[in-house]
Amino acid sequence: MTAFETVIGLEVHVELATKSKIFCSCTNGSDAEPNTHVCPACCGMPGMLPVANRQVINLGMTAGMMLNCHINRTTTFDKKSYYYPDLPASYQTTQWFAPIAVNGYVTIQTEDGPKDIRVKQIHMEEDAGKLVHDNLTYTTLVDFNRTSVPLIEIVSQPDLRSADEVVAYLERLRSLLRFAKVSGARMEKGTMRADVNLSVRPAGSTVLGVRTEMKNMASIAAIRRAIEYETARHIDAIENGTEELVQETRGWDDDAGKSFAMRNKETAGDYRYFPDPNIMPVVIDDEWYDQIRASLPELPEVKLERYVAQVGLSDYDAGILAQSRAFCDCFEGAMAVGAAPKEAANWIITNCTGILNKRGLTSEDLPVPGRALGQLIGLVNDGKVSSANGKRLLEALFDLDSRGESVPEDMAAFAEAEGLVNSSDTGALEAVVAAVIAADPETAQAYRDGREKALNPLFGACMKQLKGKCDTQVLRSLLIAELKK
Amino acid sequence: MSENTLFITENPCNRTAGRPVIGLDDLILTQDAATSAGSKMLAGFKSLFEARVVERLREAGYDIAGKANIGEFGFDFLGESSYFGPVVDADGHLATATAKLLMDSSVDAVVGLEVNGAQARSAALAGQVHLKPTYGCVSRFGTVAVACSGETVDITARSTEDVQQVLDVLAGHDDADGTSLPARECVRVTAAGFAEAAGAGEAFAAPITHVKVARGLMDAADADTKQLMEAAIQALSSEGVDITDMASETDALFAVANLAWNILMCAELCNNVNRFEGMKYGYHTEKYQTIDELYTKSRTEAFGYLTKAAILYGSEVLATGNYERCYDKSLRIRRLVSEAFSNEFARGASAGNTAGQTAILLPACAKRAYSLADVEANPYLAFEENRFTAPAAITGLPAVTAGGVQLIGSAFSDVALLRLANILPADCAGKEA
Numbered sequence: 001m002t003a004f005e006t007v008i009g010l011e012v013h014v015e016l017a018t019k020s021k022i023f024c025s026c027t028n029g030s031d032a033e034p035n036t037h038v039c040p041a042c043c044g045m046p047g048m049l050p051v052a053n054r055q056v057i058n059l060g061m062t063a064g065m066m067l068n069c070h071i072n073r074t075t076t077f078d079k080k081s082y083y084y085p086d087l088p089a090s091y092q093t094t095q096w097f098a099p100i101a102v103n104g105y106v107t108i109q110t111e112d113g114p115k116d117i118r119v120k121q122i123h124m125e126e127d128a129g130k131l132v133h134d135n136l137t138y139t140t141l142v143d144f145n146r147t148s149v150p151l152i153e154i155v156s157q158p159d160l161r162s163a164d165e166v167v168a169y170l171e172r173l174r175s176l177l178r179f180a181k182v183s184g185a186r187m188e189k190g191t192m193r194a195d196v197n198l199s200v201r202p203a204g205s206t207v208l209g210v211r212t213e214m215k216n217m218a219s220i221a222a223i224r225r226a227i228e229y230e231t232a233r234h235i236d237a238i239e240n241g242t243e244e245l246v247q248e249t250r251g252w253d254d255d256a257g258k259s260f261a262m263r264n265k266e267t268a269g270d271y272r273y274f275p276d277p278n279i280m281p282v283v284i285d286d287e288w289y290d291q292i293r294a295s296l297p298e299l300p301e302v303k304l305e306r307y308v309a310q311v312g313l314s315d316y317d318a319g320i321l322a323q324s325r326a327f328c329d330c331f332e333g334a335m336a337v338g339a340a341p342k343e344a345a346n347w348i349i350t351n352c353t354g355i356l357n358k359r360g361l362t363s364e365d366l367p368v369p370g371r372a373l374g375q376l377i378g379l380v381n382d383g384k385v386s387s388a389n390g391k392r393l394l395e396a397l398f399d400l401d402s403r404g405e406s407v408p409e410d411m412a413a414f415a416e417a418e419g420l421v422n423s424s425d426t427g428a429l430e431a432v433v434a435a436v437i438a439a440d441p442e443t444a445q446a447y448r449d450g451r452e453k454a455l456n457p458l459f460g461a462c463m464k465q466l467k468g469k470c471d472t473q474v475l476r477s478l479l480i481a482e483l484k485k
Numbered sequence: 486m487s488e489n490t491l492f493i494t495e496n497p498c499n500r501t502a503g504r505p506v507i508g509l510d511d512l513i514l515t516q517d518a519a520t521s522a523g524s525k526m527l528a529g530f531k532s533l534f535e536a537r538v539v540e541r542l543r544e545a546g547y548d549i550a551g552k553a554n555i556g557e558f559g560f561d562f563l564g565e566s567s568y569f570g571p572v573v574d575a576d577g578h579l580a581t582a583t584a585k586l587l588m589d590s591s592v593d594a595v596v597g598l599e600v601n602g603a604q605a606r607s608a609a610l611a612g613q614v615h616l617k618p619t620y621g622c623v624s625r626f627g628t629v630a631v632a633c634s635g636e637t638v639d640i641t642a643r644s645t646e647d648v649q650q651v652l653d654v655l656a657g658h659d660d661a662d663g664t665s666l667p668a669r670e671c672v673r674v675t676a677a678g679f680a681e682a683a684g685a686g687e688a689f690a691a692p693i694t695h696v697k698v699a700r701g702l703m704d705a706a707d708a709d710t711k712q713l714m715e716a717a718i719q720a721l722s723s724e725g726v727d728i729t730d731m732a733s734e735t736d737a738l739f740a741v742a743n744l745a746w747n748i749l750m751c752a753e754l755c756n757n758v759n760r761f762e763g764m765k766y767g768y769h770t771e772k773y774q775t776i777d778e779l780y781t782k783s784r785t786e787a788f789g790y791l792t793k794a795a796i797l798y799g800s801e802v803l804a805t806g807n808y809e810r811c812y813d814k815s816l817r818i819r820r821l822v823s824e825a826f827s828n829e830f831a832r833g834a835s836a837g838n839t840a841g842q843t844a845i846l847l848p849a850c851a852k853r854a855y856s857l858a859d860v861e862a863n864p865y866l867a868f869e870e871n872r873f874t875a876p877a878a879i880t881g882l883p884a885v886t887a888g889g890v891q892l893i894g895s896a897f898s899d900v901a902l903l904r905l906a907n908i909l910p911a912d913c914a915g916k917e918a
């Protein structure tokens with residue numbers, strides 16, 4: 001039995017997290033109501049001229065640096081021609097002759113230790129629209145929200161040898177791009193998409209086998225299944241002659257667990273690339289280059305190490321925080337306003353994660369600024385907000401975010417407005433205590449007679465009247481003092 | 486279509502208000518009237534927005550009289566390829582709607598998009614004044630894109646003063662056009678900006694004291710045209726302008742400039758008109774089964790002969806295997822022609838009077854009149870006779886056509902060129918004068 005080697009290269013498309021589209025001022029938000037983020041430019045109407053969005057170039061450069069690439073100091077945009085209903089101008093603006101970044105690498109961890117996967121190039125381009133097929137009426141509708149949404153395509157060399165390596169590569173890529181805030185890189189939302197170029201050859205051979213390209217995998221898990229299926233299909237074809245392998249584009253049906261030959265929408269073959277005369281070559285001077293380099297984030301593994309060695313977190317806590325840029329930002333922001341590291345980490349890992357899970361959000365969605373969390377922890381520690389109400393306050397911050405409102409600067413004022421602040425008026429507390437004792441003289445007497453446990457129902461009655469808004473320590477001592485009078 | 490359509494769409498203008506009246510060519514988008522680009526494909530197309538130049542004209546109080554008929558996508562010889570029909574004189578000569586509208590004073594100036602020299606030729610034959618401004622000084626936002634790397638908004642009028650007046654309104658930076666130059670550079674082609682620069686002694690604002698004759702292209706013209714050129718040389722010379730011949734190696738480059746320009750223009754045109762597929766707007770074929778058939782039939786039925794030829798040619802020069810030897814080589818020729826111009830301008834300045842700057846004198850076309858039969862006999866006249874206009878188109882340098890001949894100057898010398906053109910004999914219009 002022959003041993004086989006799988007040779008895999010990936011083309012990963014990532015939607016850039018910019019406010020507006022690549023060549024017009026439309027909002028970059030492709031999941032809005034269809035055709036609400038469109039204008040004559042991104043609909044390919046005559047008369048509009050493209051104006052390159054500087055933020056796109058910043059993010060392209062950032063991605064290049066994160067992936068250890070050489071940055072082309074003069075980078076150009078080129079036109080790629082083909083007809084398809086989702087491409088309103090019948091050409092896509094991309095980078096063919098001088099892409100933003102070339103010759104990089106991504107280090108992944110494998111069973112045999114670290115391995116560098118070479119990155120051939122990263123180029124910037126615009127996305128196409130979305131076709132929505134209606135099988136009842138046999139019509140197809142076009143949504144242009146996604147046209148001209150900025151993308152980068154990261155093209156790897158065929159250095160990957162297994163599904164495990166591909167998964168490690170994609171996870172590493174996703175983490176680096178999220179940490180650099182280049183993209184949300186969500187496969188389930190389509191903001192990260194991977195095409196898998198795969199071939200199989202006898203181990204030791206230097207000749208590549210017939211290559212197929214697989215598209216349409218909606219998750220990393222699906223990519224793993226697709227690679228395993230496709231590898232087996234290739235080997236079966238080579239060993240048993242079950243079918244003749246042809247170079248083609250294949251789709252992946254995750255439910256059936258099978259790949260299938262696809263009609264390639266870009267059948268034209270010849271894209272007739274040429275430089276777009278309406279977009280001047282972008283020249284990246286030293287100042288611009290240095291500014292982007294200086295803005296690169298600390299790598300996740302560096303953060304992890306620092307959180308353990310300098311901040312004093314456990315490996316476990318640091319590991320969880322370092323998985324998410326949003327967690328790290330929140331954690332560091334909370335510490336910056338004086339929160340104790342262990343406490344801040346606990347609030348994020350326990351309370352924030354709980355709310356995220358409940359709402360079906362991921363760690364990168366955490367809408368809580370570190371400053372706000374730090375203040376919140378301070379309010380709880382100072383006894384201004386009870387710990388139960390602290391959690392309610394945290395929840396209120398999530399609500400603000402889902403309503404599209406910003407988090408207020410002053411958390412104390414916010415807690416006040418939300419009605420979650422403990423009553424600091426001891427007079428009011430004393431009145432409640434007196435009223436509760438007066439209403440239940442028997443229990444009060446039982447306590448005075450030495451039954452310690454009788455304090456609990458009285459305390460509970462006070463809390464109920466106060467709707468939980470009090471410093472429990474203060475309440476307890478007032479209650480005891482009143483009973484002992 | 487009716488014969489001799491001058492306006493494709495016409496707006497009632499209050500001519501008594503004493504404001505200048507502008508005609509637009511059919512590549513300039515307006516919201517109130519259709520913009521057809523002279524094509525069946527866009528016949529009746531209404532834009533959602535207006536060209537920047539239209540905004541600027543309206544703000545300056547100019548009235549827009551309507552859309553003047555032009556050849557399909559404006560790149561033909563003299564408007565003969567228009568879906569709305571050619572414009573022909575009583576004596577059978579091809580004219581343009583622009584020339585006719587100016588001649589009968591329906592408008593005071595026509596603002597259009599000069600793609601391939603049609604307006605320069607039109608002005609040369611009609612004895613009118615035409616300016617193709619320095620590339621990047623007038624926004625192309627809101628013009629139907631054809632060959633973006635060379636086309637510019639242009640002005641045709643009856644006098645250099647009228648051209649300058651309109652240019653003062655049109656010139657200026659526009660963030661919506663990525664090739665628009667910075668405001669401080671755009672202002673150089675306005676009368677005010679030029680005067681200021683002249684006061685500061687800037688080179689582009691010096692008077693033109695040297696004129697070099699493009700002998701090779703002059704020799705390629707007919708006897709009547711040569712005579713016009715001689716008259717122009719005479720007039721310039723008698724005003725003290727230094728006249729010499731352009732270097733022969735520059736002549737040789739000029740001779741191939743239009744081959745390179747044809748490649749660049751058709752490649753860009755092919756790509757730009759790909760968006761017209763009969764789906765979203767414009768012409769839509771009636772019967773089709775598949776989307777490919779919809780595209781093919783719509784385009785086959787709506788595009789004219791010359792556009793189809795340009796699409797085929799443009800596709801071919803960009804095809805894998807041809808790109809390097811066609812398109813890329815044309816880009817290199819573009820650089821060589823630019824360098825040759827720079828050398829001519831530099832050598833002129835050092836030759837004698839160092840205070841002045843240099844311009845190139847050449848014909849705008851080979852003959853003094855063309856008939857419909859001429860373009861029918863040779864439908865590719867626009868790809869051959871554009872050898873006179875390609876040197877300016879491919880380099881983006883400013884060119885003025887006046888007195889039946891053409892002057893090309895260095896970047897931002899637009900005002901100086903217009904002033905020099907005043908020296909040219911005014912009555913050389915020929916047949917219509």
Ligand SMILES: [Zn+2]
Binds near residue numbers: 024025038040148
């Ligand atoms: Zn848009």
